[in-house]
Amino acid sequence: MGFYQRWRKWFILPLVLAGVGAELLAAASIRGQEIEAVSPVEYGSFVDNQGMPIEARLNPTYRQRRSQxxxxxxxxxxxxxxxxxxxxxxxxxxxxxxxxxxxxxxxxxxxxxxxxxxxxxxxxxxxxxxxxxxxxxxxxxxxxxxxxxxxxxxxxxxxxxxxxxxxxxxxxxxxxxDSSFNVTAFPSSSRAKGIYGVLRLEEENLGGNNQNLALELEAGEDTLGFEVSFTDPWIAGDPLRTGYSLAVFNQRSPSEVFIGGDREVDLPNGETPWVHRLGGSGELFRPLGGNWQAGVGVSYQRVSIRDQAFTDQVQPVDEFGNPLSLSDRGQDDLLTVNLSAVQDNRDDTDYPSQGSNVRVGMDQSVPVGEADIIFNRVSGSYTQYVPMELFGFTSGDQTLVFNLQGGTVIGDLPAYEAFSLGGGSSVRGYQSGEVGAGRSYLQATAEYRFPVFRDLRLNNIPIKLD
CATH class of the missing domain: 3.10.20.310 (membrane protein fhac)
Incomplete structure (x- = not known):
């Protein structure tokens, strides 16, 4: 397979019902990435302009191998x-x-x-x-x-x-x-980050042990960051097929949580708030019966609000004095214990046409540092894929996709951790976070997908199209 990749563009006709908890954060018109999995965005994850974690598309250790x-x-x-x-x-x-x-x-x-x-x-x-x-x-x-x-x-x-x-x-x-060393580069853009690029260097068979070591770099108009990750999908000698992953990251960019809405959030000096995240995470995971996989992990990150990528000065409040962090200093220590479970019954992980996918998760924060943040976040998602040919646009799978997802946060809720709705992979027709945000949400969508192009290949050129 290597760099030979199937590629399809899809037209999607959506029907969406969505609701967000009435308790919105006073600090801003909260905005953010689409929440489809077990938490808003996995700590240390880069996301694309639709709010989807990039590693979910690029890193084979986050998904089963596609059908060949x-x-x-x-x-x-x-x-x-x-x-x-x-x-x-x-x-x-x-x-x-x-x-x-x-x-x-x-x-x-x-x-x-x-x-x-x-x-x-x-x-x-x-x-x-x-x-x-x-x-x-x-x-x-x-x-x-x-x-x-x-x-x-x-x-x-x-x-x-x-x-x-x-x-x-x-x-x-x-x-x-297969070729074990991959280099992936692609441009992207978002309202918060502007035009930016992502470069991923990945060794998928480190030491001949099927272990994954990856370096991901992101840079652009209003973003700068990196992530180094290591994954061993099966610890040698473990009869339960237990695997583990480790990651360290440093990300700096404006957050869509603070951009747009009824009013944009500005700092007292008139600049846009930047969210700096520095930390690491670890997870143990193993398969269960019935196509279930469960994981338990821990994540720590130091989150600070600043006015640019390179500065030592933190910004605890916006121009109206609303707090942007839970601590008075504009800097929070966030330690969480994460539990998750996934059941994947799809026929293809990249372009599914039938089957289902279930995701549930819980994040429990542990109070550390000055902010003493303590919350419990639960979320879940169910997606059903139904093959159905309504129109004869082109050959290939045509699929009805139904999704129901929701989540809630009990306890403290920093603004940068809120659920948000809107965007190309959430409520279409709205920009990311434009529908609303808060500590609870419920969303139901129905989509009709059909391919326009498929099987586009670049012979002997190691380029992936996303």
């Missing part, structure tokens, strides 16, 4: 189909075949042997079959599907090779590796 046309080759026969040789005994029926060994063979796209970068046990641990077990095609199929979802794997097939023993075989996993 050649994965149909992964189907396994109920009875091993091997070439016969007069010097070899036929493979007996699968009911009496034992697996003598499991081997990994790296090949290129033409099937020729090639050196591999991934450690073999990263491949073999995806199978619930071990040497000495009886070969079961359905179990092998499940393991092979998990192998093709690894970030370091482009394609994989399975072959069986008989041994000198009449009732034993060697199970061979043939792996085509």
């Amino acid at each position: 046309p050649f994965q149909k080759q992964n189907d396994l026969p109920d009875v091993p189909q091997l070439p016969q040789s007069p010097r070899r005994n036929p493979i007996p029926s699968r009911r009496s075949i034992a697996i003598a060994d499991i081997q990994v063979r790296f090949v290129d796209e033409d099937g020729q042997p090639t050196p591999g970068n991934t450690r073999p046990y990263i491949i073999t641990r995806e199978f619930d079959l071990q040497p000495g077990d009886v070969y079961r095609p359905e179990v092998a199929q499940q393991g092979l599907e998990r192998v093709t979802e690894l970030d370091s794997v482009e394609d994989a097939t399975l072959s069986l090779q008989q041994t000198n023993q009449p009732n034993q075989i060697v199970m061979i996993v043939n792996v085509v590796e």
Whole structure:
């Protein structure tokens, strides 16, 4: 797969019902990013001009591997189909075949042997079959599907090779590796940040362990920031498939929370408030039954309000004396414990046409620093995808998408942590945050999606279009 990416542009016809809690913050006409997942924006996340976390689009560790046309080759026969040789005994029926060994063979796209970068046990641990077990095609199929979802794997097939023993075989996993180092760059724009660009450098198979190390830079007219993240999707030796991620970040930009609305929020010196976030986070996550994945994490950030990117002076109030932070100094320490759960039953994570997606989460702050912020934030989202062809605009999936989401905050609520509605990925026809904001919200949307363009590829040019 590498840099070869499918690309589609969609027309979306929306029908939206939305409501925001009546208690709006006095500091400003609150604005912000669209809240679709378990919290307004994951701490340390960059967002695009529609308020969507960029890493959710660019970082494969935040999603399952997209479907690939050649994965149909992964189907396994109920009875091993091997070439016969007069010097070899036929493979007996699968009911009496034992697996003598499991081997990994790296090949290129033409099937020729090639050196591999991934450690073999990263491949073999995806199978619930071990040497000495009886070969079961359905179990092998499940393991092979998990192998093709690894970030370091482009394609994989399975072959069986008989041994000198009449009732034993060697199970061979043939792996085509994907390019592990990606460079992604794209321009964007938003009302708060102006015109800006994002550059992401990412190694998806660090040390051959399928671990992800990424550096993301953002700079533009009114924004400057970086994030360094590391993800191990499966801690070696853990039978529960537990993974973890770590991140540090520093972001500086005006917040759409303070821009627009009935009146824009200005500082006493007439400048627009900039929100500075410096901190880090860590999370443990693991799969559960029924396509559920759960996570628990902790995040710390020091949030300050300033009048530009490079300044030591904080701004605690706006031009009318309304507080912009909970502390009197214009600087808050925000420590939260985060719980989340996701069930993803979509047929494709990038361009789903059927299935559902459920997200629930809770963030509990721990009072630290001068502000002693203590709140509990709960939120959830349910999305249903229904295939339906209403118009014959172009070939491809046409889908009705229904979404219901909501959230509330109990306790202290800094202005920069409020829920907000409006924007291209929330209530269409309104700019981000223009509908309103507050400590509670409920939103229901219905959309009809159909592709206009698809399968746009740039041959041998490592460019991703977003």
